[in-house]
Amino acid sequence: MITSMKQDSQAGHVPAASTPAAPSAAPSTPPSNPSNGPRELPAFAVKDLNLFYGTHRAVQEVNLEIPNRSVTAIIGPSGCGKSTFLRTLNRMHELTPGAHHTGTILMHGEDLYRAGIDPTLVRRRVGMVFQKSNPFPTMTVAENVLVGLRLNGVKDKSLLRERLEQSLRMAALWDEVKDNLHKSGISLSGGQQQRLCIARALAVRPEILLMDEPCSALDPIATAKVEELIHEIKKEYTVVIVTHNMQQAARCSDRTAFFYMGKLIEYAETKAIFMNPTQPQTEAYVSGRFG
């Protein structure tokens, strides 16, 4: 776990609340304090984030705060940088050669990119579900769910068994696979595979779950199941979901961010984005006039 730390090099970007001893005078702190909990720091506080692939700037000057235990949807046309932005939240973009970023991202007040922070530890706390389901083909259903725990050294059999059932139940998959736990993970149907991947991500108990178009390859019934599960897990988890499907964003998110051409155009309560957008581009997009 990343412990709390001295924010020496990032003094200008630290929200006042993260340093209780210091006078809360940082002028750059955004006024939008999350409403849930008096002193609780937001899941993510993103400041002046730019992301480059080589010289191409895929994400431009993004500032936003993602509150805890809520669902935040990121919408926008293809190529607007929403998936790229999502991948900066658990440092997955670092796997892409030539990608680099400027700006800061604080997770619960801690700088994700501070020198000396191990990206694997970040990813243990910030799980991710991908667009295409990707269960490990050499593993059974049970092994797929438990791989994150096992490979991080958990050996306690009863804990593993408990997590297996819990995670599969949360992913609404338990009833369908409880008799086939030792079958290959890729023997499941497409929708089941995606829920298996969600169970796998939940089994390590991340604090935050990132979902990159998790339903784009699923039929409506499987989609409904995944949305239901998103609704269920937001009691304990913070969920950030990238989606192409505006109805999905409207149905299952609390807040929605609209990205266009790498810029964050508008970010507000989901209801406001869809009913009463302030930016003309947002209105054009959510009403279906482009994108």
Place this chain on the structure above:
Amino acid sequence: MTSTNHRFRQGVNLAMNTLFVCCAILVVSPLGFVLFHLVSEGARSINLDFFIHLPKPPGQSGGGMGNAIAGTFELLALASLVGIPVGVLGGIFLAEYGGERMNGWVRFWADVLNGVPSIVWGMVAYSLVVLPMKSYSAYAGGLALGFIMIPLVLRTTEEVLVLVPRSYREAALALGLARWRMIVRIVLPTAMRGIITGIMLAMGRIAGETAPLLFTALGNDFWSRHLAEPIAALPLQIFAYAISPYDDWHRQAWAGALVLVLLILALSIGVRLLSRDKSRRA
């Protein structure tokens, strides 16, 4: 006008088709002839004795190549001890860790190594092992064969690792697994069949090598009791028997060649079975 043109094209088509079929037959026929000849010359001399007995002195009939067959397997095992770890780990480095520039160089050198004549590897092993130990030995022969194995295993390992989809790697990393764990527990098992296929192909290639063994393993008419002693090997025994003046030894050489070809054929068939299973699964 059109019809002469048409007839002309049909004629060309027929001629080219005939040419291609002839070329295909030319490709396939040598193996067929070799196998046929080996079987007709060697099959008579193959019996249980051939597999379990030592060679008899010239003039006496009977005897076998048991020591050479065992020696070939021992040499293959020793070569694997060198070739598999270096080749597989090197392949992992190329596929997972190396930078672009570095990889270009390593690949280039591996390809050059692959092209080095096998007798040169015999000389290398001779100066590295035989001279210091003051004796021909199975170790030296295994090392020479291992050198030949390294680039083969390295390149096939790299190729199959690169084929493992990025999505599996990302899924593993997103679970907070360290990179080496991801490689050992996710990527390698996924690519295991391909790696084994590469290893078997490399073994098939070195099983028939003769030149690197001439002044390393040397050959031995008896069972070798220690790996630090000279050891017999099928290709060496075939060579020694084939250039001998005795008819009986000639027959044994044919039989040895047949056994060697069948061994390599078995490895190739194993490779085909493994890779076919893989495609069926995917």
